[in-house]
Amino acid sequence: MMHPKTIEDLLREGLPCEHLTVEGDGHHFEAVIVSAEFIGKNRVQRQQRVNAVLKGHFDTGVLHALSMKTLTPEEWSAQRG
Amino acid sequence: MDVQALINEQVTGNPVVLYMKGSPQFPQCGFSARAVQILNACGVNKFFSVNVLENPEIRAGIKDYANWPTIPQLFVNGEFVGGSDIMTEMYQEGELQKLLEGLADAA
Numbered sequence: 001m002m003h004p005k006t007i008e009d010l011l012r013e014g015l016p017c018e019h020l021t022v023e024g025d026g027h028h029f030e031a032v033i034v035s036a037e038f039i040g041k042n043r044v045q046r047q048q049r050v051n052a053v054l055k056g057h058f059d060t061g062v063l064h065a066l067s068m069k070t071l072t073p074e075e076w077s078a079q080r081g
Numbered sequence: 082m083d084v085q086a087l088i089n090e091q092v093t094g095n096p097v098v099l100y101m102k103g104s105p106q107f108p109q110c111g112f113s114a115r116a117v118q119i120l121n122a123c124g125v126n127k128f129f130s131v132n133v134l135e136n137p138e139i140r141a142g143i144k145d146y147a148n149w150p151t152i153p154q155l156f157v158n159g160e161f162v163g164g165s166d167i168m169t170e171m172y173q174e175g176e177l178q179k180l181l182e183g184l185a186d187a188a
Contacts, residue, residue: 043167044149051150058150065112065151067166 001026002062007054014053018073028065034076046070084142092156095129096184100143101153102134109134112165116153119168123178124185157181 004022007029011020019034031050038046050068057063071079082090092098097120103109105117105128120128133140133152144150147161155162157180162168171177 043170044161044163047163047167048148055150058144069166069170 002029002057004029007031007057007063007066010057011050011053015050019076024066029063029067031066031068032071033068034071034073036073038070038072039074043070084138085146088139088142088146091129091131092161093159096158097125097128097181098156099128099130099153100133100139100156101130102132104132105130110152112151113153116155116165116168119165119172119177120155120181122172123181125181126185157184 002024003026004024007024008020008022008031011017011022011031011033015033015035015037017033017035019032022029022031024030033050037049041049047068047070050070051058054063054066099105099116099120101108101110101113101116103113108114108117120126131139133143140152143152143154147154147156149161149164151164153165153168155164155168162177162180163171168177171180
């Protein structure tokens with residue numbers, strides 16, 4: 001069982017984020033990740049970048065259900081209108 | 082046959098392939114259920130599916146094949162498309178419908 005804050009800390013450490021929220025019940029998590037590193041990357045490449053940060057936790061099975069939205073800062077401000 | 086070669090044969094030999102937990106009729110995970118629902122909503126009712134719960138070697142091997150750690154995984158025409166988040170986003174944007182055009186009942 002993981003705390004959303006643990007995932008948030010891991011992500012902040014491994015990926016420069018302009019905005020980051022992680023919510024979850026300990027088993028299923030939802031994250032909104034805004035990073036300039038996503039510029040020029042497609043959806044698969046963005047999630048692969050995030051998954052690389054969390055890889056060890058997927059491998060051990062502690063983390064198996066993380067939904068994520070991956071946005072560039074520009075897409076993020078457009079979405080907020 | 083080694084498992085990577087087997088996966089390669091499955092994804093290149095079938096136009097639409099979904100690696101999932103359970104079967105399209107009885108998905109055993111919410112994310113896999115959502116993936117099936119989205120395919121159906123795109124008009125794809127017949128597709129090649131692999132139940133990774135019954136195939137532990139594929140379950141392990143598929144994570145390396147596309148460098149993707151989670152199930153479900155969708156492949157169209159041999160290309161890795163994404164997991165359930167990406168399928169949802171692409172469906173909402175109308176991109177998945179385009180990608181799957183002409184592939185209804187493709188199994």
